[in-house]
Amino acid sequence: MISLDDPQKLRPLRDQAHQVAMNMLRPISRTYDRAEHTYPQELDLLAAMIDGLSESGASSGAGASGVKRDETQDDDSGAAVRNGANLASVMGIAEMCWGDVGLLLSLPRQGLGNSAIASVGTAAQQERFAGLWASMAITEPDAGSDSASIRTTAVLDGDAYVLNGEKIFVTSGERSDAVVVWATLDRNLGRPAIKSFVVPKGTPGMSVERLEDKLGIRASDTATIRFEDCRVPPDHLLGSPEIDTGQGFAGAMATFDNTRPLVAAMAVGCAQAALDLTRDLLAQAGVVIDYDRPAMAQSAAAAKLLQMEADWEAARLLMLQAAWMADNRRANALEASMAKAKAGRMASDVTLSCVELCGSVGYSEGELLEKWARDSKILDIFEGTQQIQQLIVARRVLGLSSAELR
């Protein structure tokens, strides 16, 4: 039965996350935007609270670890529609990012590496790595969007895989407990040979080299990590060690089906922050949307606000759709990319336009609008750029292979 309102049972979680964002993240938002590389200690308390909530079963999904694809349950088609962990995650993350995207990304034990473990790890691995704060290391100096061409290698040597290579743009790479590293078992075998490894901090041969200075999400640290003959146990390879050429890139890429709706959620949250404040500031300036009347017969500002709200709602519903499909165990790679593509470009347009609409108030550091306009840009880049999402959507819609549509 079609209904696109927020599910009733997840509204308390959504509202809770909103309160947390308002009362814990917003007050320190500007502080850690200015103090890049300083660890926001306030987050320890918050992370402990989120852990407590998850353990009590009261809620899930304030962070990235909430996503799960539980394949063990029966897939009986007659079963009731599920509104589960994936929906909870996107709704929770959107609210937290309404607070602050950079701080959400810095939340202990809620890293994108945790999503990878949840997505491709075996049950035993999920249990072993539970409670770990894991960041994600994919990008290399010479391989960004083209993640199949990574050069970091993993060679089985007796009782361990030996990792060698350099990873950049590792979110929370310095602060996390472990890093999920993408490496290839055999560069000649292409995509199927790419596997992910959980490398705990302090493993000999692993070193954090540098922290980036960034345009936005400055509260979140972005590290460069080098691996030199770094030995990790074989059971730290997530999923199966077999090089299944038939499966192609699917194994490692499955992570993205789960993380892309989360990034869409970040964009939805960040854009909502800008929209909420701008709506307020415009109302003070005497501009209020009349939803029943044609936009063209209202002020240009009202018309722009209406267009932004429509695009925002579009991105949010695409985000909910992708998460709903995951909850109901339907393949959602297409919908995940659609959500991220729409949300990414929407967030850029919305946050930048809000700065423009609010004039110098929007541009000044006296308000947070300029910060949101800086924060939003990364959301159209990481976990697959706008163009990568378009490529994925196009290939799926047109039924073309990556060799045909490059």
Added chain:
Amino acid sequence: MLLLKNLRLGSHPGGRHGIAGGESRDAIGYAVAALNRLARSDLLDRMGLRKQTEHAVFTLTRGGFRTATSAGRVFARAGKRGRAGHRAPHAPSREVFDLTPTDDEQMLVDVVTELATEIVRPAAIDADAACAAPTEVLRAADEIGLPLLGVPESLGGVSEERAVLAGTLVAEALARGDLGLAVAALAPGAVATAIATWGTDEQQQTYLPAFTDPGADAGVPAASLALTEPRALFDALDPQTTARRDGDALVLDGVKSMVPRGAAAELFVVGARVLGGRGDPPGGANVLVIVEAGTAGLSVEADPAMGVRAASLTTLTLDGVRVPESQVLGAVDGTTYAECVRLSRIAWCALSVGVGQAVLDYVTPYVKERQAFGEPIAHRQSVAFMVADIAIELQAMRLLTWKAAGRAAAGQDVARDVALARRLCAEKGMQIGLDGVQLLGGHGFVKEHPVERWYRDLRAISIMEGGVLV
């Protein structure tokens, strides 16, 4: 002489032929205008220089032929004046986020999709040219009960509760075949739905039997919900058509445009601002009024447009049309009118989603087959990304429309949901229409392919008010 006089009268050419008011004619302009006039006069014909073409008495393919509305069947008064009509209950509020139609809705969509594919699409090109829907298309739509979709079982219809979602899904599925024909087929249902949703017992008993039990010969009457008016920046909530109170009667004056099947319609629901009553708010309030075709003062004129042509669009003129006060449909405080505007906009959004899907379905195989530079054009990112964006925005349009429809069915406030859906469907729908033609290049510009029709049709979404209703 006459020619010159006409020309002089026309020394300010603005206001006609798409010329703005500030233009004036100079000497060359007069000469050219005179030539033009001569070319059009029957002088050439009398001299046998041009083949004569026949004009039908009422032609739908061009404007200018005004006639009285068709006086069709007699609607025998029945039911109790002033007694509230039957109401379909609101659908229950849903607690779960879900994108799955009910089994009934899915069955309906399957049937309508077949109709759209097998009957509507093949008829679309000729219907577009003729500005008329073929009888068999309309009959097929009537047979599967489309006009009754918004009428509850208790009134002889098919729905158990407010069938806003079913109506939305049907509009989408039908427009995937063709927008103009979809509007033509759904127009009677808009009037039936309005009367079922807001009518008094008398109104329901008087008018609904024609739709629910029309008899084999007569068929479901053509009927039309007329809300649009012909002026720039038209605001549906500010109609200039007036309903002046005069004793127990209302006197209607004004002009309605984009009225589907107006020449054939036997019944209209017209939007107007009611004035002059003691109880009316100052400045009046917007109301819906049921007007039977054939009422004195009612005239209709063909008004073919850029698209939606198969719906036989007309302009309806109301000149001192007197109807009993009891013909007001629903509340007189403007709330029914506003609700009707919103529900009609949901229907237009659904139609745009259907047309958008038709575009995507059409360009997908085309760009994979069309070769350029030694490979299918789909292998180029500039082409493929256009298709990706169509798919992304189309799905967003669909979700916004479904959300508005679901909330409307449950009786929730939908002003914002409808505005957002309409905004996205208008903007992205038009972009899809543009890209559909662009992806076919020159081939998209000729009528051999349907994308040029969809381009014309999709421009309608942000303009149309009324005509269809869920």
